[in-house]
Amino acid sequence: MSGKLLIVGFGPGNFEHITERAKEALQESDMIIGYKTYVELIQGLLSNQQVISTGMTEEVTRAQEAVKQAEQGKKVAVISSGDAGVYGMAGLVYEVLVEKGWSRKDGVEIEIIPGISAINSCASLLGAPVMHDACTISLSDHLTPWTLIEKRIEAAASADFVIALYNPKSGRRTRQIAEAQRILLQYRSPDTPVGLVKSAYRDRQNIVITNLKEMLEHEIGMLTTVIIGNSSTFLYDDLMITPRGYQRKYTLNETKQPLKPHQRLKKEAEPWALSQEEAAPAVEEKEEEKVKEVEKISSREIAEKALSLVTGKEEQTTFEKVTAKMESIFELAVSPGLVSKKFTPVQLTTIAEIAGEKGSIEYTPDHQIRLEVPTAEPEKVTKRLSEVGLLLAPVGDVLTMKACDFCDGEKKDSIPYAEELQERLGGVNMPKVTKIGFNGCGMACYRAVQDDIGIVYRKGKFDLFLGAKTVGRSAHSGQPVAEGISPEKIVDVVEGIVDEYREKGHPNESFFKFFKRVKEVGGFVYQDVTPKIKIEPTPCGD
Ligand code: SAH
Numbered sequence: 001m002s003g004k005l006l007i008v009g010f011g012p013g014n015f016e017h018i019t020e021r022a023k024e025a026l027q028e029s030d031m032i033i034g035y036k037t038y039v040e041l042i043q044g045l046l047s048n049q050q051v052i053s054t055g056m057t058e059e060v061t062r063a064q065e066a067v068k069q070a071e072q073g074k075k076v077a078v079i080s081s082g083d084a085g086v087y088g089m090a091g092l093v094y095e096v097l098v099e100k101g102w103s104r105k106d107g108v109e110i111e112i113i114p115g116i117s118a119i120n121s122c123a124s125l126l127g128a129p130v131m132h133d134a135c136t137i138s139l140s141d142h143l144t145p146w147t148l149i150e151k152r153i154e155a156a157a158s159a160d161f162v163i164a165l166y167n168p169k170s171g172r173r174t175r176q177i178a179e180a181q182r183i184l185l186q187y188r189s190p191d192t193p194v195g196l197v198k199s200a201y202r203d204r205q206n207i208v209i210t211n212l213k214e215m216l217e218h219e220i221g222m223l224t225t226v227i228i229g230n231s232s233t234f235l236y237d238d239l240m241i242t243p244r245g246y247q248r249k250y251t252l253n254e255t256k257q258p259l260k261p262h263q264r265l266k267k268e269a270e271p272w273a274l275s276q277e278e279a280a281p282a283v284e285e286k287e288e289e290k291v292k293e294v295e296k297i298s299s300r301e302i303a304e305k306a307l308s309l310v311t312g313k314e315e316q317t318t319f320e321k322v323t324a325k326m327e328s329i330f331e332l333a334v335s336p337g338l339v340s341k342k343f344t345p346v347q348l349t350t351i352a353e354i355a356g357e358k359g360s361i362e363y364t365p366d367h368q369i370r371l372e373v374p375t376a377e378p379e380k381v382t383k384r385l386s387e388v389g390l391l392l393a394p395v396g397d398v399l400t401m402k403a404c405d406f407c408d409g410e411k412k413d414s415i416p417y418a419e420e421l422q423e424r425l426g427g428v429n430m431p432k433v434t435k436i437g438f439n440g441c442g443m444a445c446y447r448a449v450q451d452d453i454g455i456v457y458r459k460g461k462f463d464l465f466l467g468a469k470t471v472g473r474s475a476h477s478g479q480p481v482a483e484g485i486s487p488e489k490i491v492d493v494v495e496g497i498v499d500e501y502r503e504k505g506h507p508n509e510s511f512f513k514f515f516k517r518v519k520e521v522g523g524f525v526y527q528d529v530t531p532k533i534k535i536e537p538t539p540c541g542d
Helices: 020-028 036-045 059-071 090-099 118-126 146-158 175-187 286-296 299-311 318-325 345-355 378-387 415-425 487-504 511-518
Strands: 004-009 031-035 050-054 075-080 109-113 134-138 162-166 193-198 206-211 224-228 234-236 239-241 249-251 328-335 360-363 369-375 391-393 399-403 434-439 453-458 461-466 479-485
Touching (some): 020 075, 020 109, 036 075, 050 059, 118 224, 134 146, 162 175, 328 378, 345 378, 378 391, 415 487, 434 487, 461 487
Parallel strands (some): 004 109, 031 075, 134 162, 399 434
Antiparallel strands (some): 162 224, 193 224, 234 239, 328 369
């Protein structure tokens, strides 16, 4: 009779969550080796197997004993809670075998039987906190130097992983969890949701939902797993939920969020994605299309369908209710006004208050402050900002008006035209972000000639520049296309140009590229103004 090692992960601890194979493995073994608390947990699944139970710290002895017994011809089950390959006995048994020069071909047979690890069992009791990229970190510095554990916590915290902390605390090890909290707070908000699950699926199961700041006020022990949410994890009805992705961004001129499944992985919707879905083929291959349609159904749609089957209702699914309450990142641009470049103290304080600790405030090259605020109520944000007299604008592929300060309002004759343009065109959707520069005198010190459409007021009339290219080696100003346009006409002329570009421009095509491609816009003809520069080689020849 040849021996065998069966390394069994028995899951969280109740019989419903242990696999069939694990149960069989226990039954077919002659001998069970494990930590005594674990042996007690699975006692009900044993018949007449010999049991060797040892203390917690005697893992190496257990592994050595198991190998010895198997080599003598016994079928030996070594048990671990959860999964034996996650801070369990599997690696240790292999280490003992390796030390003995074991090989797969000639050595004793070994089978690892997977189990449900604490990260999964505990997550299931908390809601769906894991969902996205996650990691496990054991806070036990018994076999791992604390300096390394610290590094891992920091790396995971900074990369926004959901984190499951195993072995968070024991009678002797109490400082580690406090240190972990301190590091996490450097990267995550104090109100990041945290779940504490003690003895999942065992008699003394206890579940606490708390946050990063307050987590230490609750009981944490040897049998607890601590799950720390990522920056988008939210609480709903005492459940911790981590969304599947980070696409919950919306801006001023969009009313409905989040993205519908068919919009995902389209370049304009998820610009950060590495590979973008190809545009749907025009070819009519019906069967293939059908398969593709099926593949396109997202897990959310499946979940919604399942729910509607259970409730018999098609209207608002729970997911829609959840997402309605869910915080999304609201993006918008604010400025003191079209002409004014001066913020009042109240405006600045309001911006700071709205951004709070979680939002961000960025100063852009377009004389705007770009705000990113996590909120479930964007209307409240816009109301407060408007009340203090700020000019709000959407961000993204929209039209932005950039006027000068008209020498602090002294050269005010052309201001009404700038305001009318802003009124008619500010914030409209464009093929690509488009800037109109509007300057109130021939100095053009706010550099209207460097914008997609440049308008300069001079001697009571307007000069017009089109198609500046501000990036790349062939950067150049806009080409002057007209001088002396009368004030009554300027707004219509510019609107005509914008409309044509909106209508005929390809998605993501800059105004310069569009003008160059179509050769004529608003009746103005494109001329190549690309500078012909000969670039001298550097003296050292490279
Ligand atoms: N092999 C096990 C982990 C062993 S390390 C697994 O895969 O789950 C021991 C740690 O696991 C404990 O400190 C606790 O953090 C976690 N743990 C194991 N079983 C658990 C349970 N039923 N409930 C909560 N946490 C558990």
